[in-house]
Amino acid sequence: MPSLLIMQVNAWLSLETPKAAMAMLLSGKLSLSPGLFASRVAEADAQADMLRRISFALWVGEYNQYVGALQGLLLERLVAAFKFGQAGDSSTLVRWVVHVQALQCARVLAVRVAPEHLTSLWPVAMAELQRVLLSPDGAQPALLLAACQLVDTLLTALPDDFSAFGWMFVPTPRHLQPKSEFAALLAPLAQLGSAAVFGGSEGSSFNDRSRGRRPSFNGRAFGGLLAIAADGRRRPLLGLRSLSHPSELAPFASHLDEHLARAALTPRGSEVDTELLDRLLGCQFLSTAETHRELASYWRSDPASDLDPYDRVDELGTPLAPCAMQG
Secondary structure: OOHHHHHHHHHHHOOOOHHHHHHHHHOOOOOOOOOOOOOHHHHHHHHHHHHHHHHHHHHHOOOOOOHHHHHHHHHHHHHHHHOOOOOOOOOHHHHHHHHHHHHHHHHHHHHHOOHHHOOOOHHHHHHHHHHHHOOHHHOOHHHHHHHHHHHHHHHHHOHHHHHHHHHHHOOOOOOOOOOOOOOOOOHHHHHHHHHHHHOOOOOOOHHHHHOOOOOOOOOOOOOOEEOOOOOOOEOOOEOOOOOOOHHHHHHHHHHHHHHHHHHHHOOOOOOEOHHHHHHHHHHOOOOHHHHHHHOOOOEOOOHHHHOOHHHOEOOOOOEOOHHHHOO
C-alpha cells in the first residue's frame, strides 16, 4: 500500500484527539449507511465496513495511539460485533461478514496496542475462535481464514501472553499424541489435508502415504505458508489472503507446532519480524493479487517443507516429532 496514502490518512485522523477520531469512526458517519428501515444484510454490511475502517485507522496509527479510546468505545463495540446476530434471527450467512471484520480488528489491536489494555477482549475473542475452529467444514471460508490469522498473529506477536494457551490451538504430532478425549482447536483442520495431499484415504498409514509420489507445491498452493526468517526472528506462518476450501489451511495447522518449536530454539526467536508482520496486517486491505505481489519474496519454497512434518520418518520408519527436526 502506498506509504503516502498511509501518511495522509494518519495525518487526517491526527487532526482530532485519538479518542475523538475513534468516536467519529464508531459513529458510522464515514461508513456505509444502512438507512432507517434497512435489512439485516445491509446492517451487517454497514457494521463490517465500520470495523474495516477502524482496523485501517489502527494499522496506520502509532503503537498505543488509541489506548484512550479503548474502554467505553472501541472494545465495547468490538465485543458487540462478536455477538452480532447471535441473539436475533440473523442467519449465519448474514452475521459472518461482521465476525470476519471483528477478528481482523482484534488482530490489528494485538499488534498496535499493549496487551495489558486488551484483557477484557480476549475471553470473547477466544470463545469466537473456539466456535469457528471446532467446526471448520461448516464455517464460511473467510471466517475460518480470519480465525487462523488471529491465532497466528497472537502466537507471533504476544508469545508471553498466549504461548501458555498454545496447547488449546496447536496440534501436537498425531503419532506421538497420547490417547485422549482432548483435541487442539486446529486439529480438525490438520486432519483435512493428509488424505488430499498424499492421495491416500484418511485411514491409510503415514508410512504408506510418505512413500507415495509427492506433488510439487508453490507457496500459494502449499497452504500459503511463509518462509522462515533468515535471521531467525519469529514471524507468522500463514500468508493466505483468500480461501476457497478449509483443506487449504491444513498445511498451516499441521506445520504450526514445528514453526513455533523452531522459533523457540533460534537465538533471535524472541524477536518479532515486525516488518513482515506489519506487511501482513496491511494485506487485509489489498486484493488477493496485490497480496501475492506483496508477499512474493516471503513464500515458503523449500522442497523439504512440502511433506507434512507429522508424516516424516527416519531410516527405520519411526515418526519424527517437529522438535527432532530442527537440524
